[in-house]
Amino acid sequence: MTASRRTFLKGLAVAPALFGGLSSTISAYAQKAKAHGDLIVAIAKPAGNLDPHKYIGLWAVQDLMFEPLMRYGKNGQIEPALATEWAVEDNGKLLRVKLRQNVTFQDGTSWDAEAMMWNLDRWIGKPANNWMNSSRLYSGHRIVDPHTVELQFKEPVLGLLYEFSYVRPSRFLSPKSVDKDGNYQAPVGTGPWIQESASNSESTFKRFDGYWGDLPTFEHVELKVLPDSRSRMAALRAGEIDLAGGDYLAPIKATEAKALESAGIPVTVETGTTTIVLAYNPDRNEALKDVRVRKAINIGFDRAAIGQVLYQSLAEPAGSLFPANVPHAGKRFDVAKRDVEAAKALLEVAGWSGSGIREKDGKKLSLELVVSEEQMAGSRSLGEILQSQLGEIGIELTIRSVDHASRHSDIPARKYDMALFYTLGAPYEPFGTLVGLFLSTFNNGVDGKLFLDPANLDPLVLAATSASEADVAGATQAIYDWLYNEVAISPLFYAPIIWAHAPRVQGFTPPSTEYDLPYKNITLGA
Amino acid sequence: MKFLREFLSYTSSLPRLAIWAVGTFLFLGIFAPWLTPHDPNAQNLLQAHLGPSFAHWLGTDHVGRDTLSRLILSARTSVVGMTLVLVLALSVGVTIGTVAGYRRGWVEEGLMRIVDVGLAMPSLIVALAVIGIFGTGYWNMILALALAWWPGSARISRAVAVNVMNRPHIESLRVLGASPARIYFHHLLPATLGAVLVYATADAGAVALAIATLSFLGLGIQPPTPEWGQMLVDALPYLESSPRQVILPGLALTLAVIGFNLLGESIALNRVPTPLSRKILRQRRITAAAWKKA
Numbered sequence: 001m002t003a004s005r006r007t008f009l010k011g012l013a014v015a016p017a018l019f020g021g022l023s024s025t026i027s028a029y030a031q032k033a034k035a036h037g038d039l040i041v042a043i044a045k046p047a048g049n050l051d052p053h054k055y056i057g058l059w060a061v062q063d064l065m066f067e068p069l070m071r072y073g074k075n076g077q078i079e080p081a082l083a084t085e086w087a088v089e090d091n092g093k094l095l096r097v098k099l100r101q102n103v104t105f106q107d108g109t110s111w112d113a114e115a116m117m118w119n120l121d122r123w124i125g126k127p128a129n130n131w132m133n134s135s136r137l138y139s140g141h142r143i144v145d146p147h148t149v150e151l152q153f154k155e156p157v158l159g160l161l162y163e164f165s166y167v168r169p170s171r172f173l174s175p176k177s178v179d180k181d182g183n184y185q186a187p188v189g190t191g192p193w194i195q196e197s198a199s200n201s202e203s204t205f206k207r208f209d210g211y212w213g214d215l216p217t218f219e220h221v222e223l224k225v226l227p228d229s230r231s232r233m234a235a236l237r238a239g240e241i242d243l244a245g246g247d248y249l250a251p252i253k254a255t256e257a258k259a260l261e262s263a264g265i266p267v268t269v270e271t272g273t274t275t276i277v278l279a280y281n282p283d284r285n286e287a288l289k290d291v292r293v294r295k296a297i298n299i300g301f302d303r304a305a306i307g308q309v310l311y312q313s314l315a316e317p318a319g320s321l322f323p324a325n326v327p328h329a330g331k332r333f334d335v336a337k338r339d340v341e342a343a344k345a346l347l348e349v350a351g352w353s354g355s356g357i358r359e360k361d362g363k364k365l366s367l368e369l370v371v372s373e374e375q376m377a378g379s380r381s382l383g384e385i386l387q388s389q390l391g392e393i394g395i396e397l398t399i400r401s402v403d404h405a406s407r408h409s410d411i412p413a414r415k416y417d418m419a420l421f422y423t424l425g426a427p428y429e430p431f432g433t434l435v436g437l438f439l440s441t442f443n444n445g446v447d448g449k450l451f452l453d454p455a456n457l458d459p460l461v462l463a464a465t466s467a468s469e470a471d472v473a474g475a476t477q478a479i480y481d482w483l484y485n486e487v488a489i490s491p492l493f494y495a496p497i498i499w500a501h502a503p504r505v506q507g508f509t510p511p512s513t514e515y516d517l518p519y520k521n522i523t524l525g526a
Numbered sequence: 527m528k529f530l531r532e533f534l535s536y537t538s539s540l541p542r543l544a545i546w547a548v549g550t551f552l553f554l555g556i557f558a559p560w561l562t563p564h565d566p567n568a569q570n571l572l573q574a575h576l577g578p579s580f581a582h583w584l585g586t587d588h589v590g591r592d593t594l595s596r597l598i599l600s601a602r603t604s605v606v607g608m609t610l611v612l613v614l615a616l617s618v619g620v621t622i623g624t625v626a627g628y629r630r631g632w633v634e635e636g637l638m639r640i641v642d643v644g645l646a647m648p649s650l651i652v653a654l655a656v657i658g659i660f661g662t663g664y665w666n667m668i669l670a671l672a673l674a675w676w677p678g679s680a681r682i683s684r685a686v687a688v689n690v691m692n693r694p695h696i697e698s699l700r701v702l703g704a705s706p707a708r709i710y711f712h713h714l715l716p717a718t719l720g721a722v723l724v725y726a727t728a729d730a731g732a733v734a735l736a737i738a739t740l741s742f743l744g745l746g747i748q749p750p751t752p753e754w755g756q757m758l759v760d761a762l763p764y765l766e767s768s769p770r771q772v773i774l775p776g777l778a779l780t781l782a783v784i785g786f787n788l789l790g791e792s793i794a795l796n797r798v799p800t801p802l803s804r805k806i807l808r809q810r811r812i813t814a815a816a817w818k819k820a
Contacts, residue, residue, distance in 0.1 A: 230765070253763055255763045255764055255767065256763070258767070259766045259767060302571070305571040305572070306571070308571070309571045309574045309588065309589060309590075310588075373744055377763075378763070380744065380749060380760070381588060381589060381760060383749065384569075384589060384749045384750055385569060385571070385589055387749065387750055388567065388568075388569040388589075388750070389569075398748070399748050399749045399750075400661075400662055400663070400748065401662065401744040401745075401748065401749075402661075402662060402744075403743075403744070403745070406658075406661075
C-alpha cells in the first residue's frame with residue numbers, strides 16, 4: 001500500500017486521539033491502583049530466593065509471608081505469634097510451646113505440631129546452623145498433642161526465645177510448598193501477604209484474607225527495586241513510592257533525610273539497635289598493643305562534632321557497645337570526650353614523642369584505617385575527619401578505601417590496623433555480636449572480629465554464654481567492663497534508623513528489628 | 527628568544543580556549559602550593575558547607591575545608607599523576623614500537639600481536655583489574671593506568687618508525703656502515719618521539735579523566751590528597767543542599783579534559799589542509815560563474 005498524502009494526514013488527525021486515549025487509560029489504571037490501596041515500598045535489590053530455611057533472600061520480604069513462633073517486639077519484648085504460650089523448663093533445657101489454633105497456611109494446610117516439626121527438621125541440629133544455640137544444642141522433640149510441642153536441648157540455651165523470632169531459618173513454610181524431593185518451590189507461609197509475582201524489578205503481594213490476625217487495611221503490597229538511593233528519594237518525592245528506609249531494605253542517609261524533610265515528606269528517625277564501632281588490630285600494628293595508645297585515639301577525636309556534620313545530628317554518639325534498647329545492654333558508659341592535651345600526654349607517657357608525627361625507637365606512629373563506602377556510606381568522610389583530628393595529636397592515619405569484595409576478604413584476614421564495623425543489631429543481640437565479633441574460636445565468615453584476645457576475652461564471652469538467666473546481666477557486664485577498661489574498641493555512634501513515607505501513609509511505626517517490613521497499622525489515605 | 531617567538535606564533539594558531547584551559551591547568555599544577563589561599567587539608571567542622579565569602583572564595587566542603595584551595599591542589603595531583611602515567615606508558619610504548627619498526631619480521635609480528643591484545647581491552651577495565659590484584663594506592667594507580675595506556679603509543683610509534691626506516695637517509699646510513707645503535711638512538715628514536723608526543727597531548731585529557739574516575743570509585747588517590755574525582759564523590763550526598771560542591775570540581779575537570787582534547791585535535795589537524803569555509807566557497811563559486819560567463 002502506498003501512503004498518500006491523504007492517508008498520512010488522516011493518520012495525523014487520529015494520532016492525538018489515540019495518544020489521549022492511551023494516556024487516559026494509563027492514568028485511570030494508576031488511579032485504580034492507588035484507589036484500591038497498594039502500598040508501594042522501595043527495595044534496594046530484588047527479593048531473591050525466599051526459602052525461609054536458606055540464607056539468600058531479603059529478610060524483610062520473607063517477613064511478609066513467614067511468621068515465627070514469637071516475635072521480637074520493641075526493646076526486645078517477646079510477643080506471641082504462631083505460639084500463644086510457651087514455657088522454659090528443666091533449667092532451660094526444655095521449651096514447651098502451645099501453638100495457635102485455627103491458623104492455616106496460605107495454601108490451606110493447617111498449622112499444627114506436625115507442620116512445625118516438618119519445618120524444624122529442615123534446619124535444627126544441622127551443622128550449617130551451628131551459629132544458633134538452639135540448633136547446636138538440640139537433642140530432640142516430643143509432640144504432646146496436635147497443638148503442643150516440647151523441644152529438648154542438651155544444655156540450657158541462651159537467647160532461646162530470641163532465636164525463634166529470627167527470620168531465618170526459624171520461620172515456617174507450608175509443608176506442601178515443596179516438591180516430592182523436598183525442594184523448596186514457592187514462598188507460602190501463614191503471614192498476611194501472598195506473593196503474586198516476583199521479578200528483578202518488582203515483587204507484588206496480595207492480602208491473605210484467611211489470615212488469623214488483624215487484616216491489613218489495604219489489599220496489595222508492591223515492592224519496587226530501586227538500587228540507587230537518589231532515585232529512591234526522587235520516587236518518594238514524586239509520589240511513586242510510599243515507603244523507603246531501614247538499614248538493609250532501602251537505606252536513607254542522614255543528608256537525604258534532611259532533604260526529604262525540607263521537601264515536606266514525613267521522616268521518622270529512631271535510634272536503632274546497631275552501633276558503629278572503630279576496631280583496633282594490635283596483631284598487625286605493635287603500637288596498638290599499648291592500651292594508652294588506644295586510649296589516646298579514643299579521646300583524640302570529637303564524636304559530637306562528627307555526628308553533627310556527617311550525620312546531621314541524627315546519630316547519637318556512643319559510649320557503650322550497645323544502645324540501651326538492646327537486651328542486656330549493660331551499664332551506660334559515658335561518651336568519650338575529645339581531649340587533645342590528655343591524648344598527647346598519654347602518647348608521651350607511652351613513649352611516643354616528637355613534634356608532628358610522633359616517633360618511638362625511630363618508628364613513626366602510623367596507622368592504616370580501612371574503609372568501604374559500600375559497607376558503610378560516609379565512612380570515607382569519617383576517615384578523613386579521624387585522619388585530621390588524630391593528626392593533631394601526632395598520629396599519622398592513612399586511609400585505604402576498598403570495595404565490598406576486598407573488605408569481605410581483608411577484614412576476616414585482619415589486614416587493617418583500624419576498621420569500622422557495625423554490630424549485628426536486633427534480634428541477634430547481645431550474643432550475636434558478643435560471640436560473633438569477639439570470640440576467637442567462632443568462625444563468622446566475612447564479618448571479621450572487633451577485637452581478639454583468646455587469653456582474657458574468650459573466657460568472659462564463654463562465661464556469659466553459659467550463664468544462667470539470672471547471671472547473664474553480670475556476665476555480660478563483665479565483658480563490657482573489660483572492653484571499656486582495655487579500650488579494646490571505640491564505640492562511635494548508635495546508627496539511626498531512618499524511614500520516610502508518603503503523606504498518604506498513616507499510622508506508620510518503625511519496625512522493632514531491621515529484618516521486618518513495617519506494614520502493620522498502616523492505613524492509606526487518598 | 528627565537529624559540530619562544532616561534533612557540534608563541536605556533537600557539538596562536540591553536541584554539542584559544544584550549545590554550546587557556548591547558549595553560550591554566552599546567553600553571554596551577556606547577557605552582558599550586560604557592561597559590562592556595564588556605565591549607566587544603568585543614569578541617570574546621572564548625573565551618574562545613576559555607577557558601578562563598580571573602581575568607582573562602584568558593585566556600586567550604588562537607589568537613590569545612592576551603593574549596594578553592596582544594597581545587598587548585600587537585601590540579602597538581604592531576605598534572606603529576608598524568609605526567610607519570612604518560613612518561614611510563616610512553617617509555618614502554620615507544621621502546622616496543624620502535625624496536626618493532628626497526629627489526630620488522632617476526633619480532634614485529636610478535637610485539638604487535640601483544641599490542642593488539644592490549645588494545646582489544648578497554649583501558650579502564652585493565653586498570654581496574656590491576657588495582658583489583660595489587661590493591662589500592664597511589665603508585666598502584668599510576669602503574670595500572672600506565673599498563674592500560676602503553677599499547678596505543680606502541681602502535682603509533684611503530685607506524686612512525688616503519689615510515690622513518692624507509693626513508694633514503696636511513697638507507698644511506700646503512701651503506702655508510704653506521705652501527706644499529708647509532709641508527710636507532712640518533713635517527714630513529716628522535717624522529718619517532720616527536721610524532722608520539724603529539725599523540726600524548728591528545729591523550730593527556732583521557733588520562734586525567736581516568737585518574738578522576740578511579741578516585742571517584744575510591745580506587746585511585748586516597749584521602750587527604752585533594753583530587754577532583756574524589757571531591758565529586760564526596761560532594762554527591764549534598765547534591766541538593768549544596769550543588770556548588772559537585773559543580774565546581776566537575777567544571778574544573780571538564781575544562782581540563784576539553785582543553786587537552788581540543789589542543790590535541792588541533793595539533794593533529796594543523797598538519798592536514800583545512801576544508802574551505804562556506805563563505806569562501808560561495809565567493810569561489812561566484813568567481814567561477816563569472817569565468818563561465820566570460
